[in-house]
Amino acid sequence: MTTHPPIDIEHLRRQHQLDWVASGRDLVVGDAATCPLPPDELMRLDARHPAVREVHDSGLTAEVFRVQAGGRDWAVKRARAACKVQGVDGQTSFLNEVQRRAEMAALPSLQRAGLSPTVYASLKQGLIVSPWIAGAPVSDWDETSLRQLFDTGLALLRAGFFEWDFCPGNVLRDARQVWLFDYGYLYRFDPRRHFNSAGTGLSAPQHHLAERIESRHVFGGLLRLELEHGADAALRAFRLEKSIALEAYQRLRSLLAADGATATVLQWLDGICAGWRAALAGSLSDLYLREAWRSHATDLADDLAGQTCTPTTLARADWLLDALRLHHAALAAQRVWPAAEAALDRPGLIALYEQRRRQAVAYQLPRTTHA
Ligand SMILES: Nc1ncnc2c1ncn2[C@@H]1O[C@H](COP(=O)(O)OP(=O)(O)OP(=O)(O)O)[C@@H](O)[C@H]1O
Ligand SMILES: [Mg+2]
Incomplete structure (x- = not known):
């Protein structure tokens, strides 16, 4: 053979x-x-x-x-x-x-x-x-809106479409419904064999529907909640989002199993669900720290790569720097860093993220809308 x-x-x-x-x-x-x-x-x-x-x-x-x-x-x-x-x-x-x-x-x-x-x-x-679409961007993710977005995401996945860019400018909510309308970064993949459309389809298991929604959108809102209403308010909102994500993924898992998905894909989904289920049974704060780090670091990297930085990019860079200063040991214990970053000590990481923040300032886009 x-x-x-x-x-x-x-x-x-x-x-x-x-x-x-x-x-x-x-x-x-x-x-x-x-x-x-x-x-x-x-x-x-x-x-x-x-x-x-x-x-x-x-x-x-x-x-x-x-x-x-x-x-x-x-x-x-x-x-x-x-x-x-x-x-x-x-x-x-x-x-x-x-x-x-x-x-x-x-x-x-x-x-x-x-x-x-x-x-x-x-x-x-x-x-x-x-x-x-007679709507506006979503700044407060309630249960209905989250369910609608995950339902739409699931329908796309099942049909073999992976959406990468759930950024606030690409999601509108009208009186009834959350809408996607910008398909510029919606790519094909085989949901029964692949995790997503990156590389071989199996090369980037860290990217999936909930990760994309959280990294591009939800954690931007959670960051604002943290700043304006404190960590507990952000944790409560995160709990809501995560329980809806878990329900959606359980549904996705059984749909893909019925569609004939490989053991690799089903075990990958099982692993994600098990981690969330365990975290939801407890305080969620470890999962929050880990996924907030992932979301902000991923989004910062995306915006630097596309040279599309905004004030939110800078707020995310500030969050990352604060986290390094306040929670370095917890982040290390959760292994949030890729190998090259894990090799750095705390001052080295702070210097790296300060440099990324300076780069983000240099790449800021002028934004204008005329009504
Ligand atoms: N069908 C629509 N109904 C209402 N508003 C829309 C619609 N399509 C686009 N818009 C508005 O125009 C903006 C830009 O649209 P869109 O995201 O499709 O363009 P883009 O140039 O691909 O954006 P980017 O590359 O920045 O993601 C949206 O953020 C939204 O405010
Ligand atoms: Mg767009």
Whole structure:
């Protein structure tokens, strides 16, 4: 029997996307005739157009217009000539979104509340048209909103879609529902064999749905709670989020088992659930410290890599520095550091994170939104 080295699905995806961009091929979703205005006109929109109600130009990949036409509001996302996020994934994120929208439009399980549907999209025209979501970013995660977000995340996973970027700018809540609408970093993977879409699919077991939601979003809010209302308030909110995550993962585990998932995937999920269950039975403070460290360190690294730092990035860097000063021994006992960092002593770690904080200051983005 011959054994094959595992395929690097991330490398393959990047290569296909770069090839697609180089080929100049178009990709169209939906029918131009269903657009609120003709695509040519949408391509030339600006704030002075009579149908434009709002312009969001804080997005890194695109500008988004709220367009009123035919008695409804539409979101018109128009690609920037150059995406402001560094790296291949940033540069191909508009193509990625159109690709995912094309696939999602063909899958009945993904036509659901919580996932922005596509009215029309064209890669070459640099347009994505979807219904406007009359909502706002989520700053207080209540039970209903958390359940909705995990439900949506689960539906995506089961259909073979892994969302990496649950940042506050990519999640909106209207009167009924939490919505995802930015599919720039939503990648394909096989949920029965893979943990996620990174590397071979098995190379980054630390990344999964709850980890992404916590690192990109929930722990930003918990950090604010800690600062404004103290550690106990943050722990209570964390307990709520973690119990909802545990319920969702138990469901995910049985769904994937029924779908024929490998023992590797099921044991990985079992391990995650067992850790959470044990922590939920106790004070949760060890798990909080460990996952807060992971969330803030991961998010800081992401923002430094994309050169997309914000005031929240700096607050996260400050949290990490405080944690090193106050809880170094507990962090060491919980083995939160990768090998290169674990080799450093406390002053060495503090110096490293001070340097990262300075870098984050240098990479801060100017952010503007016109209403
Ligand atoms: N369908 C929609 N309904 C309402 N608002 C929307 C919609 N789509 C986008 N927006 C608004 O426009 C902003 C930017 O949209 P989006 O995240 O899709 O762009 P982006 O350039 O990919 O962002 P980034 O690269 O920063 O993640 C959102 O944060 C949101 O405020
Ligand atoms: Mg976005």
